[in-house]
Amino acid sequence: MNKQVLLAGRPTGMLKESDFSIIEITVxxxxxxxxxxxxxxxxxxxAMRGWMNAGTTYIRGVEIGEVMRAFAAGTVLNSKHPxxxxxxxxxxxxxxxxxxxxxxxxLTKVDISKVPLSWYVGILGMPGLTAYFGLLDKGQPKAxxxxxxxxAAGMVGSVVGQxxxxxxxxxxxxxxxxxxCNTLLNEFxxxxxxxxxxxxxxxxxxxxxxxxxxxxxxxxxxxEILDAALLNLAMNARVVVCGAISQYNATEVKGIKNYMKLIxxxxxxxxxxxxxxxxxxxxxxxxxxxxxxxGKIIYKxxxxxxxxxxxxxxxxxxxGANTGKLVIKV
Amino acid sequence: MNKQVLLAGRPTGMLKESDFSIIEITVxxxxxxxxxxxxxxxxxxxAMRGWMNAGTTYIRGVEIGEVMRAFAAGTVLNSKHPxxxxxxxxxxxxxxxxxxxxxxxxLTKVDISKVPLSWYVGILGMPGLTAYFGLLDKGQPKAxxxxxxxxAAGMVGSVVGQxxxxxxxxxxxxxxxxxxCNTLLNEFxxxxxxxxxxxxxxxxxxxxxxxxxxxxxxxxxxxEILDAALLNLAMNARVVVCGAISQYNATEVKGIKNYMKLIxxxxxxxxxxxxxxxxxxxxxxxxxxxxxxxGKIIYKxxxxxxxxxxxxxxxxxxxGANTGKLVIKV
Numbered sequence: 045m046n047k048q049v050l051l052a053g054r055p056t057g058m059l060k061e062s063d064f065s066i067i068e069i070t071v072x073x074x075x076x077x078x079x080x081x082x083x084x085x086x087x088x089x090x091a092m093r094g095w096m097n098a099g100t101t102y103i104r105g106v107e108i109g110e111v112m113r114a115f116a117a118g119t120v121l122n123s124k125h126p127x128x129x130x131x132x133x134x135x136x137x138x139x140x141x142x143x144x145x146x147x148x149x150x151l152t153k154v155d156i157s158k159v160p161l162s163w164y165v166g167i168l169g170m171p172g173l174t175a176y177f178g179l180l181d182k183g184q185p186k187a188x189x190x191x192x193x194x195x196a197a198g199m200v201g202s203v204v205g206q207x208x209x210x211x212x213x214x215x216x217x218x219x220x221x222x223x224x225c226n227t228l229l230n231e232f233x234x235x236x237x238x239x240x241x242x243x244x245x246x247x248x249x250x251x252x253x254x255x256x257x258x259x260x261x262x263x264x265x266x267x268e269i270l271d272a273a274l275l276n277l278a279m280n281a282r283v284v285v286c287g288a289i290s291q292y293n294a295t296e297v298k299g300i301k302n303y304m305k306l307i308x309x310x311x312x313x314x315x316x317x318x319x320x321x322x323x324x325x326x327x328x329x330x331x332x333x334x335x336x337x338x339g340k341i342i343y344k345x346x347x348x349x350x351x352x353x354x355x356x357x358x359x360x361x362x363x364g365a366n367t368g369k370l371v372i373k374v
Numbered sequence: 375m376n377k378q379v380l381l382a383g384r385p386t387g388m389l390k391e392s393d394f395s396i397i398e399i400t401v402x403x404x405x406x407x408x409x410x411x412x413x414x415x416x417x418x419x420x421a422m423r424g425w426m427n428a429g430t431t432y433i434r435g436v437e438i439g440e441v442m443r444a445f446a447a448g449t450v451l452n453s454k455h456p457x458x459x460x461x462x463x464x465x466x467x468x469x470x471x472x473x474x475x476x477x478x479x480x481l482t483k484v485d486i487s488k489v490p491l492s493w494y495v496g497i498l499g500m501p502g503l504t505a506y507f508g509l510l511d512k513g514q515p516k517a518x519x520x521x522x523x524x525x526a527a528g529m530v531g532s533v534v535g536q537x538x539x540x541x542x543x544x545x546x547x548x549x550x551x552x553x554x555c556n557t558l559l560n561e562f563x564x565x566x567x568x569x570x571x572x573x574x575x576x577x578x579x580x581x582x583x584x585x586x587x588x589x590x591x592x593x594x595x596x597x598e599i600l601d602a603a604l605l606n607l608a609m610n611a612r613v614v615v616c617g618a619i620s621q622y623n624a625t626e627v628k629g630i631k632n633y634m635k636l637i638x639x640x641x642x643x644x645x646x647x648x649x650x651x652x653x654x655x656x657x658x659x660x661x662x663x664x665x666x667x668x669g670k671i672i673y674k675x676x677x678x679x680x681x682x683x684x685x686x687x688x689x690x691x692x693x694g695a696n697t698g699k700l701v702i703k704v
């Protein structure tokens with residue numbers, strides 16, 4: 045039997061329990077070139093909130109009644125595709141379910157001899173690649189520059205900050221709460237941390253720790269924090285917009301007012317979509333694995349067991365309840 | 375005697391008569407390396423509104439009691455600098471006044487054998503260079519692409535659109551009023567014109583004339599029109615932010631809400647500051663002069679005589695009352 049999480053409603057504002065339904069169905073028989081995968085780990089990502097909306101942005105919305113889109117890692121149970129055999133570890137956009145029948149061409153075989161399988165939905169998967177290419181390819185940080193990252197205690201933010209440290213930058217993180225800020229400073233090696241929940245004027249707080257301005261701003265949150273960062277851009281600054289988690293559940297989006305600072309700072313603002321970098325995935329996986337094994341990057345997972353609480357687990361991303369990369373162990 | 379326009383106040387909202395005072399003083403005696411210039415033409419530019427504010431953005435604000443900063447063209451009356459002699463035509467940031475004593479190194483000699491002197495404060499001066507480098511260097515339009523420009527009947531916008539046509543693009547202009555839109559279509563050769571004053575939903579109007587999206591958006595106005603343009607970006611679109619004339623006199627700046635579209639469109643948003651391109655001015659002047667002489671660019675001036683109505687003349691830029699490049703003939 046295959047347990048599946050289906051999209052059942054399109055939320056306005058914060059997603060809720062009733063936006064998903066859970067069913068069990070029989071696994072269909074395999075056709076030629078198909079592979080049956082037992083899913084072990086499912087990645088929960090902020091982008092999922094956008095996929096719950098109708099219409100198409102960079103990718104079409106999930107249909108009502110369709111299995112919720114999700115990136116996952118698992119083990120091959122049966123294969124009618126020449127490249128896969130039983131026992132292979134694989135990843136792919138397999139959906140929020142316990143089993144998946146996939147076209148072999150949509151799966152990637154992964155090496156779990158040195159790292160655990162779950163890492164391939166996190167630090168060696170979409171969010172890790174987002175951090176790696178978003179910072180290095182879009183942000184182009186140079187040694188000695190100042191890098192600011194928001195959502196800094198989250199999966200993408202914590203990796204962005206640690207890669208920036210490896211590249212010789214001064215790194216400032218913005219996160220919500222004292223505990224998260226302590227983690228940034230004491231575990232991830234950030235140079236400074238700003239607790240936005242305890243800070244009246246975020247723009248001023250940034251200026252205090254970065255009096256010469258920000259060379260690269262990696263934005264995971266949007267809204268007021270993006271506006272405060274724009275005020276503090278150094279000359280030729282690069283703003284990399286990765287997400288706007290503060291806005292995903294908002295019914296009215298908050299506009300940014302300080303984009304004119306891009307003119308005076310001769311700055312650029314650009315977006316990162318990780319799918320564009322999949323052809324270059326090996327570069328990122330090679331570097332990130334090396335840094336992980338050398339202990340230069342610390343990676344934390346927050347594992348929740350089972351598919352039954354899918355909605356409340358996904359909500360954790362937006363309330364900031366998770367500590368580390370949020371993963372469902374099926 | 376030298377007639378000078380001094381900054382007398384810092385406006386909140388729309389600038390007013392009392393923000394300037396007009397005085398007459400004696401011209402001081404020339405020191406070594408100085409040049410006395412009789413100013414013939416003064417350029418009025420939207421950027422002046424920003425220069426009236428306190429503080430520093432890309433350039434420091436004009437001080438209260440100081441001659442209002444302005445780009446101007448004139449004729450050398452007397453010179454103690456080896457490179458200049460009486461009768462030379464020159465340009466420079468000489469201020470809003472009838473005469474200027476300038477360091478020779480801050481003046482540029484110009485060739486008026488083929489084009490009139492006044493063109494050097496417009497099409498061959500700052501606004502012309504802004505259009506040229508903003509579009510070609512920042513916007514990088516390719517033949518067959520769709521270029522959208524706002525403030526399209528204005529000095530910068532009309533030149534941006536005409537250069538884009540020369541480069542083989544489809545060109546859409548946004549302007550206020552039927553007359554201006556007719557000028558875009560019938561005189562400047564635009565492919566489509568949107569009258570924002572007569573259009574309820576600008577985003578939808580852009581979509582109708584550019585169903586495949588906008589490849590280059592050259593923004594002169596900011597605010598709601600920028601937001602509407604962002605909604606319509608094509609993949610890999612370039613947004614060039616040149617100004618935000620709709621916001622210069624606003625007491626509360628309107629935020630832009632659709633910047634997330636930069637992510638899904640893999641777009642970039644960048645600013646243009648013309649000062650950065652002064653070392654490359656000859657490139658632009660050569661091309662623009664050629665296109666003007668060949669009749670490929672039509673250039674209109676709106677000449678107002680005398681310095682006495684400086685404030686009300688400058689206001690015309692923000693009410694849209696001028697038709698063509700606004701110039702004061704001293």
